[in-house]
Every structure is written in C-alpha cells, then in structure tokens.
Amino acid sequence: MYKLEISSSEVSKIIKVIDDIAFQTNILSLNAAVEAAGAGDAGKGFAVVAEEVRNLAQRSAEAARETSVLIDGNVNLTKSAVRVSAEVGSALKKINSSVSKVKGLLDEISTASQEQVIAVGQIAQAVTQIDHVVQAQSGIAATTSQGANSVRSHCDDLKRITNDLISIVKKADKSLENTRQKQIGTAKAGEKHGQKAIAQQNHVPTASVEKKQLPGARSVSPNDIIPLDDF
Structure with missing residues (x-):
C-alpha cells in the first residue's frame, strides 16, 4: 500500500508535467497563429497547422487535468486504503492478543476441568466408602x-x-413361721404338763407351782425341750 501511494504521487507529478507541456504548446501555437496571420496568404497553411496544434494542446491539457483528477482520486483512495489497512492491522493485532487471552482462558478452563474430574472421582470414592461404612x-x-x-x-x-x-422364699418363710408357732405351742403345753405333774407329786396346786419354784427344782424353758435356735 505504501509503494502504491508513492507510485500514485509520481504519476501525479508526471501528469502535471504533461499539463505544463500542453500549456506551453498552446502558447506556442498561439504565437505561430499570430505569425501566420502576419505572413498573409503564404502563412495560411501554417496557421491551420498551428490551430490544430493548439487544439491538440488543449485536448492534451484537458486530458491531463482529467487524468490528474483521477490520479488524485486514486491517491486519496490509496491513502484511505492505507489508513484502513493500518486500522485492520491494529485490529488484527488486537484480535491476535484477544485470541492469545482466549487461548490462555481455554487452557485454564481445561486445567480446571481436569481438576474437577479428579475431584469428582475422589468424591465418588468417598461416597463409595461412606456407603460401605453405612x-x-x-x-x-x-x-x-x-x-x-x-x-x-x-x-x-x-x-x-x-x-x-x-415366691418360694415367701412360702418357705411362711412354712417356717407356722412350724415355729407349732413348736412354741408344743413347748408351752409340755411346760404346763410338767408343772402339773410336779404339783400332783407334792400335792401343791398348779397355780402355786407356777408362782413359786420348789426347792431343788429346776426351771424348764421351751428351748430346753425343743431347741429353737436351729430355725
């Protein structure tokens, strides 16, 4: 683009030179026409040639101006193209930088995804262990x-x-109590019977024997007849 801009500038310079040559040719043809008019009939043919040269110079100058306009337009377009190319280059650089950033982000996402896969595997193992424990x-x-x-x-x-x-112990206690009561009753009956026998032998009333102990007589208790300590 830069070389095209330089080439367009050179062509514009050449067109300007052509325009200058056409202008000088037009002046020379005018001078030739003046000289031919001064020569009279002898200069008529030369005047015709000078007129044609002048017309040719005018057409050359007009074509040079049109070409100059076109060249200027091309130069402007070239400058615009150069500016757009520069902007495109800057945009491409930004895009390249953005692509690099996106690539970095994609790499990070890939790494994070791999870490997530590993974490999910560990979680699955932990869940399996928890299931076994449960x-x-x-x-x-x-x-x-x-x-x-x-x-x-x-x-x-x-x-x-x-x-x-x-229940058995209660029954045994009750049976033992009944047996003890029977033994006590039997002992008391035996004691009364013994006192009565002693009273009959000594002709002493039973009541006196119960209140007064005879000399040489021994007091008899129920335990002497039936020991109750074993129960």
Missing part, C-alpha cells in the same frame, strides 16, 4: 438389635426366675 453400621445395628433382644429375653427369664424364687 452398610457395615447397618450390619452392626442389626447385630446389636439381635443382641439387645436376646438380652431382653434373658432379663425377662431372670425376672421370672427371681419372682419364682421370691
């Missing part, structure tokens, strides 16, 4: 529940046995 805990809970039910059953059996033992 299953193990479920098994332990089931075993514990069975053990608790077994302990509860044993406790119920132990409670029933304890109640049976308490």
Whole structure:
C-alpha cells in the first residue's frame, strides 16, 4: 500500500508535467497563429497547422487535468486504503492478543476441568466408602438389635426366675413361721404338763407351782425341750 501511494504521487507529478507541456504548446501555437496571420496568404497553411496544434494542446491539457483528477482520486483512495489497512492491522493485532487471552482462558478452563474430574472421582470414592461404612453400621445395628433382644429375653427369664424364687422364699418363710408357732405351742403345753405333774407329786396346786419354784427344782424353758435356735 505504501509503494502504491508513492507510485500514485509520481504519476501525479508526471501528469502535471504533461499539463505544463500542453500549456506551453498552446502558447506556442498561439504565437505561430499570430505569425501566420502576419505572413498573409503564404502563412495560411501554417496557421491551420498551428490551430490544430493548439487544439491538440488543449485536448492534451484537458486530458491531463482529467487524468490528474483521477490520479488524485486514486491517491486519496490509496491513502484511505492505507489508513484502513493500518486500522485492520491494529485490529488484527488486537484480535491476535484477544485470541492469545482466549487461548490462555481455554487452557485454564481445561486445567480446571481436569481438576474437577479428579475431584469428582475422589468424591465418588468417598461416597463409595461412606456407603460401605453405612452398610457395615447397618450390619452392626442389626447385630446389636439381635443382641439387645436376646438380652431382653434373658432379663425377662431372670425376672421370672427371681419372682419364682421370691415366691418360694415367701412360702418357705411362711412354712417356717407356722412350724415355729407349732413348736412354741408344743413347748408351752409340755411346760404346763410338767408343772402339773410336779404339783400332783407334792400335792401343791398348779397355780402355786407356777408362782413359786420348789426347792431343788429346776426351771424348764421351751428351748430346753425343743431347741429353737436351729430355725
């Protein structure tokens, strides 16, 4: 583009030179026409040639001006093209920079995606481990529940046995109490019978024997007849 701009400038200079030559040729043809007019009939042919040269110079000057206008337009277009090319180059540089940034972002996204894949894999492993732990805990809970039910059953059996033992002990206590009462009643009856026999031998009323102990007689207690300490 820069070379095209320089070339257009050179062509414009050449067109200007051509325009100057046409202007000088036009002046020379005018001078020739004046000289031909001064020569009279002898200069008529020369005057015709001078007129044609002048017309040719005018057409050359007009063509040079038109060409100059076109060249100027091309130069302006070339300058615009150069400016647009510069802007396009700047835009391409910005695009290249943006592409580099996008590439960097894509690399970061790729790295982050790989890290996320690794993290998801780790999470999946953790979930699997948690599932195994939950299953193990479920098994332990089931075993514990069975053990608790077994302990509860044993406790119920132990409670029933304890109640049976308490009932047996109460019955035994009641039986022992009845036996003791019977033994006490028997001992009292034996004591009264002994006192009555002693009174009959000594001709002493039974009431006196109960209140007054005979000389040489020994007091007899129920324990002497039936020991109660063993019960």
